[in-house]
Amino acid sequence: MTTESTMTQSPARARPARSVLAGITAFAALGAYVLVSSVGLGLWTSLGPGPGLFPFAMGALLASMSVLWLLQELKKPSAAGEGADRGLVTAVVVSLLVLAAVMDLLGFQLSMFLFLMYHLKIRGKRSWLSSLLTALAGSVGAFYAFNYGLNVALPVSSINVLNLIGL
Amino acid sequence: MDTLNELLNGFAAALTWQNLIFAFLGCLLGTVIGVLPGIGPVAGVALLIPLTLNMDATGSIIMLCAIFYGTAYGGTITSVLLNTPGEAASAITTIDGHAMTKIGKAGAALTIAAIGSFVGGTIATLGLVAAAKPLGELGLLVGPPEFFALMVVGISLLVALAGKSMVKALISGALGLLISMVGIDPVAGAPRFTFGVDRLLDGVSFVAVIVGVFGLSEILSYRKGESTVVHAPGFRSLLPTGKEWRRSAPAMARGTGIGFGLGLIPGMTGSVASLLSYGAEKKFSKYRNELGSGAVEGVAGPETANNSHANAALIPLFTLGIPASPTIAVLMGAFLQQGLTPGPTLFTEHSEIAWAIIASLFIGNLLLVLLNVPLVGLWTSILRVPSSILTALILLFMVIGAYTINFSVFDVFVMIGFGLLGLALRHLQIPLAPMVLTLVLGPLMERSLRESLEISQGDFGIFLNRPISMVLILLGALIICSPLLKLRKPKALMDDDPET
Numbered sequence: 001m002t003t004e005s006t007m008t009q010s011p012a013r014a015r016p017a018r019s020v021l022a023g024i025t026a027f028a029a030l031g032a033y034v035l036v037s038s039v040g041l042g043l044w045t046s047l048g049p050g051p052g053l054f055p056f057a058m059g060a061l062l063a064s065m066s067v068l069w070l071l072q073e074l075k076k077p078s079a080a081g082e083g084a085d086r087g088l089v090t091a092v093v094v095s096l097l098v099l100a101a102v103m104d105l106l107g108f109q110l111s112m113f114l115f116l117m118y119h120l121k122i123r124g125k126r127s128w129l130s131s132l133l134t135a136l137a138g139s140v141g142a143f144y145a146f147n148y149g150l151n152v153a154l155p156v157s158s159i160n161v162l163n164l165i166g167l
Numbered sequence: 168m169d170t171l172n173e174l175l176n177g178f179a180a181a182l183t184w185q186n187l188i189f190a191f192l193g194c195l196l197g198t199v200i201g202v203l204p205g206i207g208p209v210a211g212v213a214l215l216i217p218l219t220l221n222m223d224a225t226g227s228i229i230m231l232c233a234i235f236y237g238t239a240y241g242g243t244i245t246s247v248l249l250n251t252p253g254e255a256a257s258a259i260t261t262i263d264g265h266a267m268t269k270i271g272k273a274g275a276a277l278t279i280a281a282i283g284s285f286v287g288g289t290i291a292t293l294g295l296v297a298a299a300k301p302l303g304e305l306g307l308l309v310g311p312p313e314f315f316a317l318m319v320v321g322i323s324l325l326v327a328l329a330g331k332s333m334v335k336a337l338i339s340g341a342l343g344l345l346i347s348m349v350g351i352d353p354v355a356g357a358p359r360f361t362f363g364v365d366r367l368l369d370g371v372s373f374v375a376v377i378v379g380v381f382g383l384s385e386i387l388s389y390r391k392g393e394s395t396v397v398h399a400p401g402f403r404s405l406l407p408t409g410k411e412w413r414r415s416a417p418a419m420a421r422g423t424g425i426g427f428g429l430g431l432i433p434g435m436t437g438s439v440a441s442l443l444s445y446g447a448e449k450k451f452s453k454y455r456n457e458l459g460s461g462a463v464e465g466v467a468g469p470e471t472a473n474n475s476h477a478n479a480a481l482i483p484l485f486t487l488g489i490p491a492s493p494t495i496a497v498l499m500g501a502f503l504q505q506g507l508t509p510g511p512t513l514f515t516e517h518s519e520i521a522w523a524i525i526a527s528l529f530i531g532n533l534l535l536v537l538l539n540v541p542l543v544g545l546w547t548s549i550l551r552v553p554s555s556i557l558t559a560l561i562l563l564f565m566v567i568g569a570y571t572i573n574f575s576v577f578d579v580f581v582m583i584g585f586g587l588l589g590l591a592l593r594h595l596q597i598p599l600a601p602m603v604l605t606l607v608l609g610p611l612m613e614r615s616l617r618e619s620l621e622i623s624q625g626d627f628g629i630f631l632n633r634p635i636s637m638v639l640i641l642l643g644a645l646i647i648c649s650p651l652l653k654l655r656k657p658k659a660l661m662d663d664d665p666e667t
Contacts, residue, residue, distance in 0.1 A: 019595070023591065023595045023597075027338055041357065042355070044625070047354075047621065048621040049354075049621070050355065051352035051357050054348065054613045054617075055345065055348050058341045058344045058345050058348070059345075061337060061341045065334050065337045066338065069335065072332075072334065078596070082594075084387055084388050084590060089387050093387070096562070096579070097583060099566065099579075100576045100583065101576075103570075103576050115562075115563075116559050119555065119558065120556065120559050124553070124555025124556065124558075124559065125555075126556065134556055134559065138559070142567065146567065150221065152217065152218070152567075152571050154567065155570075155574075155576075
């Protein structure tokens with residue numbers, strides 16, 4: 001937050017933003033979880049430090065810094081960063097999740113082709129020709145370049161019919 | 168003499184046609200990444216690590232180093248031509264670089280930047296050659312307590328300099344350390360924080376985390392931009408005049424010194440080097456009044472400092488095993504994936520690889536000039552590709568990058584998860600750099616802490632009983648406590664750096 005933005009905050013906004021409070025709560029909860037779990041892992045063994053010692057210290061650091069951040073926010077709230085374009089975030093994340101979920105089933109070429117077509121034709125509103133050429137280059141082209149050029153195997157379809165036709 | 172012989176052997180290895188191709192490809196890919204707005208050097212190097220996994224260790228690291236400094240120059244092209252830095256370290260170049268474009272001197276600005284990058288990079292690499300042996304030998308005397316203390320200092324510096332809030336930087340650092348602890352505990356062999364997921368027994372994939380946090384989150388935070396029209400300078404306009412060369416030389420000299428000095432200090436990013444260099448020009452240049460309106464010093468100084476920093480930052484990595492910046496931390500991750508441990512033992516156990524990589528830095532810096540100056544038009548044409556196509560292709564490479572680490576879609580899910588975490592961290596203005604550094608250093612730090620405590624039979628006093636570790640621990644504490652002591656930090660220098 002810049003000095004200017006602090007100075008220009010209206011009194012009505014002089015409370016921590018919800019997203020900031022949610023972030024602080026999440027970090028504090030994570031810190032507390034790590035603290036508790038670390039004790040279970042064992043802080044000390046007969047040989048010396050146990051597997052839980054280092055995480056315990058980090059959990060304590062995370063939890064205490066979250067509390068400190070909360071105190072700072074209550075004293076002088078900071079503005080959260082600009083919000084993201086929710087449409088873009090949803091489209092990218094959901095399409096990536098679907099891609100990852102079906103990649104082993106449909107194979108890299110088909111699933112990546114559909115993924116790219118979605119981003120180029122539907123979201124990007126590119127022409128059919130440009131979308132098809134780019135999607136083919138990115139799916140089939142990348143598959144062959146990686147498999148045969150770089151010796152990096154990308155997944156093929158686990159469905160027999162698709163596998164038989166080289167997908 | 169030994170050093171010279173080893174360097175010559177390094178050149179013999181680096182000049183094989185395979186390694187030359189790797190260096191060339193690295194410079195090429197690095198420049199493209201630098202040109203692309205949004206994908207910075209950290210995500211860029213991480214994204215391309217999977218491409219190098221099947222290569223031999225020398226070729227792989229040569230290529231990744233070339234990508235690393237290639238991105239430093241790629242960012243300059245868009246700064247000069249479009250007023251849009253491809254990466255944070257080139258941000259300051261926009262001021263005079265773009266002003267030079269407006270008065271028809273874009274070609275000269277780009278050539279000066281390329282030559283400055285070459286000069287800064289080459290001199291810093293000479294520094295690496297000179298420092299490698301003595302620092303490496305010194306490093307061999309360092310035991311687990313000193314090594315732990317050294318890492319504490321490195322992390323303290325990065326935390327102290329990252330962003331505007333020390334509290335947020337510490338949260339970021341703690342997060343990185345916690346992520347690095349997922350998997351099998353290295354001493355007791357017990358699973359930690361795996362939540363019963365077998366895939367997590369080997370830990371969270373470093374590359375998937377970095378690509379998610381830096382690359383995917385950058386795409387997720389895109390906003391609708393204005394369309395840009397790029398006019399690439401013609402080949403004939405690329406040559407600077409004699410006067411411009413004369414004016415650039417002192418700025419390059421100052422930039423080299425500043426970049427080299429800051430490259431040795433963990434936490435100082437390339438953007439700090441370029442900003443300080445610009446500040447030095449404002450103070451010392453004979454033409455300081457012209458800065459801001461297209462002065463060549465405003466391009467020569469920061470661009471030289473930027474590349475000098477990039478190469479000098481390899482010195483602590485090679486000699487002590489401490490990454491000085493987030494990009495170097497990613498590079499260190501690549502070393503580890505290839506079974507090489509950066510640090511003093513690199514020169515005793517893998518001497519031929521270490522010297523081949525050092526020799527390749529000279530070659531790569533030269534390739535960068537040869538590649539970039541004549542091909543400026545080609546690089547700028549990348550920016551004419553519509554953003555929807557660029558975004559789709561970047562996502563494609565991210566998926567391939569994450570998948571090929573373990574040939575498992577699980578890592579693609581990890582990348583998506585960490586992309587969302589990165590977006591949240593950006594929204595909360597939590598710096599990302601400390602997280603990357605602690606993610607890489609976490610296992611080494613924990614191991615040295617535990618080894619130290621085993622040596623001392625549990626006595627934490629071991630860190631204060633040994634003089635070197637005591638000094639380092641006190642230094643780390645002083646750095647972390649500096650806000651309480653009201654010591655000033657260069658806040659303004661770090662404010663707009665997305666890496667921090």
